[in-house]
Amino acid sequence: MITFPCAKINLGLNIVNKRSDGYHELQTVFYPTKLTDTLEIKRMDDEFPVDTACDLKIYGIPVACNEQDNLVVKAYNLIAQDYDLPRIHAHLFKQIPSQAGLGGGSSDAAYMIRLLDERFRLNMGNAEMERYAARLGADCAFFITAEPSYATGIGEILEPTDGPWDALDTYYIGIVKPDIAISTKEAFAHIVPQMPAKCCRDIVRQPIETWRDELTNDFEKPLFALHPELADIKQRLYQEGAIYAQMSGSGSAFFGIFDRKVDIGRAFDGMFTFFDKL
Template sequence: MITFPNAKINLGLNITEKRPDGYHNLETIFYPVPLEDALEITVLNSSEHKFSLHQSGLEIAGNPETNLVVKAYRLLDEKFDLPPVDIYLYKNIPSGAGLGGGSSDAAFMLKLLNDKFKLKLSDKILEEYAATLGADCAFFIKNTPTFAEGIGNLFSPVTLSLKGYQLVLVKPDIFVSTREAFAQIRPHKPERSLREIITAPIEQWKDYMINDFEESVFPQHPAIREIKEELYNEGAIYAAMSGSGSSVFGIFHPKASLPTLKYENAFQFRCTLK
């Protein structure tokens, strides 16, 4: 059985306050985009091992044992004693890009196991399991436009459709650590909530919608700022860094001619949004 975990972008991101536990509260809007990995499971005939992970595509850093798809399998295996499986993961979503690729893989693994082994788990239960794997994992269970707050783990639906608009996504060969992204952050309450901003025409978003991480990341990595500026110069209606970076996206009118951007060693993706 196979599935195709997709990426997300952040439409705006406000860091609203620092919490007593050291984390930060935020608000953002997750929007799914059709940049996809491929994830397949087959039942192992041998029970010598509970699972075997086969990775291909873009390189994944770290030990396979710590991969989120493995953690998702182990989570449900502890509760339901699942059959042993071969896991095949083809990575097409860049890591460290603010696109939620690892979180999506984990959530889709939960859904895949639920379907494959007829566990009959509701979306609500799957979201609860997904939340234990990462703050934004639960978003990918329903995988629809979502307003997120708290540490990015409290969700509520929003009425938003960018269907037909075009997306250009650029992920430069730059790594931005979470610590680095938070380094210069100054928490603040936004004058206008993202819930309100997205009800305005998309042409007005760039005047009101921001990603607070850009203030911290751009001075340290001017090349990321330059990508955003070029997307605007090429006609993007709205452009921003996604999450804590380092990917940058531009949203273009449905009939716009998309630009050809020349960045050495950069991952680029173009699509029509659904």
């Protein structure tokens, strides 16, 4: 059985508080994209000579971790604590770059939970799958339904949100990822939490032409100071005709929303790029 874990972008991202446990509370709107990985699972033969219950093989863009430490395997092991799962082979083809703010690893984990539920008829339901997913990562729960959502808490509290979603279907998205890896620790190290003047949930309900002046990502300012080339990427997206451009999550990928096709690969030669309908 095969599925296609999708990347997400953040339409606005504001860090509003630091909790006593060290985690940060945020406000953001998650939006799914057509950039995907590919994940396949197959039941393992009883005689197959491996010691692991989930035998994962990863292809495509390299992932900087041992395969048994991957969130796909952690998702399997988590569900196996409560459900009687057979041993499986899992094949993951990576097209979503890591340390990009696109949620690729979280998406892979959530889609693994969805695959296990469907393939082995666990009948968990979305709410239960979201609870499992949230135990694997702050934004994992979003990918159980992968529908536009307003997220609070550390990213795990999700509410459906309205916006110009039907209108956005006529737009295009370009994603650019430079060869810069930004760890979550580095991204948060320079953040000063504060409430935004206007909530991103309210801003995305407005016409997209207004987003440039009002919709913000709090990670941009400190990371632009550390990596000036990131600010240049955002500016170049606007020069290419983007109606709105922003860093996704804690970076280092950027997205631009366009009303026409643009040759992103030419404009950002040497970087990872993706372009498709939004």
